[in-house]
Amino acid sequence: MEKPAMSRRAINKYLKHAQNILQAQSLRVRLKASIVIVVSDYSKMIVGIAGNSRLYHFRNGTLTYKSTDQSLAQEIVDIQHRSLDISQHEERGNLLNYLGKPNKFQPFVSKKMKLIDGDVLLLCTAGFWEDVSEIEMADALEGVKDSEQYTDLLEEILLSRQRKVVANYTVAAIFVNKVYQETNKNKMKYIKMIAVALVLALIVSGGTIFYQVKQAKKIAELTVEMKDHEKSGNLYFQDGNYDEALLEYSEGRNAAKKIKDPIHRNILAKKLRVTQLIINGDKSAEAGQFTEALEQYEKAKKEGKLIKGFGKEEVEQRITNMDSVVEIVDAIKDGDFRFEAEDYNGALAIYEKARKKALAISFTGEAQIKTKIEETEEKINELKKAQKELQAEGLEKAGDQSYARQEYAKAIESYTLAQEIYQETELLAKVLGLERKIMNTNDKLNPVPQGQAADNALPDEAEPPIDEATDASAS
Known part of the structure; x- marks a missing residue:
């Protein structure tokens, strides 16, 4: 506020100034923080990051920019050149840089990015983005009018996870209702602009038809792309590969937004939502949180009704199999107890029965049981x-x-x-x-x-x- 500036050098300097103050105040304990800042002149913005607090930039309901974390998880993903969501990666909290770091402090400062009317900026800490997906952030934008309504809805989504322990979280939203348009008082510039416009008019009159044809071609390509993504998503969904289905539905919905097709956009958004709820339910069931799993499945069933019962069979099968899932999870716990007590034969018998039940109902945790069986067999072989x-x-x-x-x-x-x-x-x-x-x-x-062994007598x-x-x- 004392020396406002929009240069990367200045933002870097401000962050390092904050770093020096925090280090000076770290007398008894080392104070540390993850920080994200946005500085704007009401037409452009620049972003500064230290740690794993994030900025999400939405335009027309689509995510156009997401800041990268300064964490080991992000570095692993970057090295492997993979586009993955690191919200559940075990190294997501292992920060390589943060405010208060005792050694070399190197914040990330972005280039200037242009803002347009209708843009939405979302700033949040790890306690928020670990439990709320980018798809849910984008979906929550539909129908909201201001930043307060948006953050309230996002908080409801976060708390609906019903975690036993809710991590500290901070989330702030900025709605770019109107960007600043700079007025030009120099008359010569207006004259030059008019002259250029007259020249362009001659070109544009002939180029308008070409532009319209090109635009129609682009819409046709996006329509095909949208339908292909939906078809692929349906196939993945039928095969039970819900993560891939989620990705395909998301791509399809983005294509529908670009061609301004509200019908397909809403259908794909609902399919996205149902798929995500099934994934959440499966994860809860594997963790032994059966009440939460049933709630997720019931929500999926209810929302699937809006699009001709999408996912009805899959969800109903999961609800029907819930008793078997409870038995399987309890059996795994019993097997783990015997394994820890070195009763490997007893553990193996329990794991094998649990796996047989898991295969019968296509339980998603079957691979985990198989791994436990292999580990137990290895222990038995070692003992033998x-x-x-x-x-x-x-x-x-x-x-x-x-x-x-x-x-x-x-x-x-x-x-x-x-x-x-x-x-x-x-x-x-x-x-x-x-x-x-x-x-x-x-x-x-x-x-x-x-006689033959005389020389070698013993x-x-x-x-x-x-x-x-x-x-x-x-x-």
């Missing part, structure tokens, strides 16, 4: 391997004792059995060690005639054969 190794070690020890008593045939029998078990468990070093013992014992059992007393690997280790 350890038991076999102990058995082989016992047989090897018995062979050593038989060898010491000069019971060479019995020793070879014990060594051979132990060697077979070591081979099963792929302990190759042990297999080779026993091969030496068997050969040495066999020499004792079937000694070479005395002491009379019998000693257990020592494998070379063990001897080298001892020395």
Whole structure:
């Protein structure tokens, strides 16, 4: 307010000034904040970001710009060149830059962006955007008249999630009702503009038809695009791939907005809403929040009625299967308890029954159960391997004792059995060690005639054969 400016350099300087003040006040504890600021001269805007607070810029009900986070999750997505929503990414709160950072502070400052009448700016913290999707933000714009009505509606959407713990959230909206149009007092500029307009008039008179044809072609292309997205969305929906269906419906609705087709726009918006509710219900069911899941399914059923019962079968099937879902989730918990208690066989039996039920009702958490089964089987195999190794070690020890008593045939029998078990468990070093013992014992059992073995005579007393690997280790 003291030194207003619209340059990137000035905004950067303001943010760093705030950073210095916050650091100076961090006496007992380190103060820190995620911040988003918008500076405007009523015709353009510039955005400053530090952390993961965000700006969403909507034009004609469509998202045209979203600020990027300064977080590890955003960096991972950028490196992988993937267009993903990071609202549920586990690293979304791991900030690489924020106000109050002790070391190098580097805020992001955008270029100047033009504003037009009817634009809507939404500024919010992570506590808001983690639970409210961009689609819901855009949908909420329909029919609202001012920023207060808009933020009230968004808050209702956020609180409808009914989380046990609601994170701190801040959301602010700016409706650009009328941008500032600069008046030009220089008459020469008006004269030049009129002269240029006269020249352009000659060109435009011939170019108007071309423009109209081009515009009609564009509308036709967008119409085809809109219908293709809806068709693809329907196929994904039928296959149960709701995330992909959501994306296709969103693209289709955006195309409908561009060609100003309110009928298809509303249909696709409803399909979007039903699909999102089913996804939310499935997530709640997987988390064991069955009451919330039923509420989401009932909402989906109610809203689907408005477009010829869209999603009715899928939703009703989920409501019917809810008792089975409860049984499956309870079984998973029981299996987890047995797994933690190292009762792996008991856990495996429970997981397998739960998976069978999950497959029967196409439960979305079936993949999670499959992973648990694989982990349990791995533990069981490890235990079996350890038991076999102990058995082989016992047989090897018995062979050593038989060898010491000069019971060479019995020793070879014990060594051979132990060697077979070591081979099963792929302990190759042990297999080779026993091969030496068997050969040495066999020499004792079937000694070479005395004349041929004069140079290699052994002491009379019998000693257990020592494998070379063990001897080298001892020395």
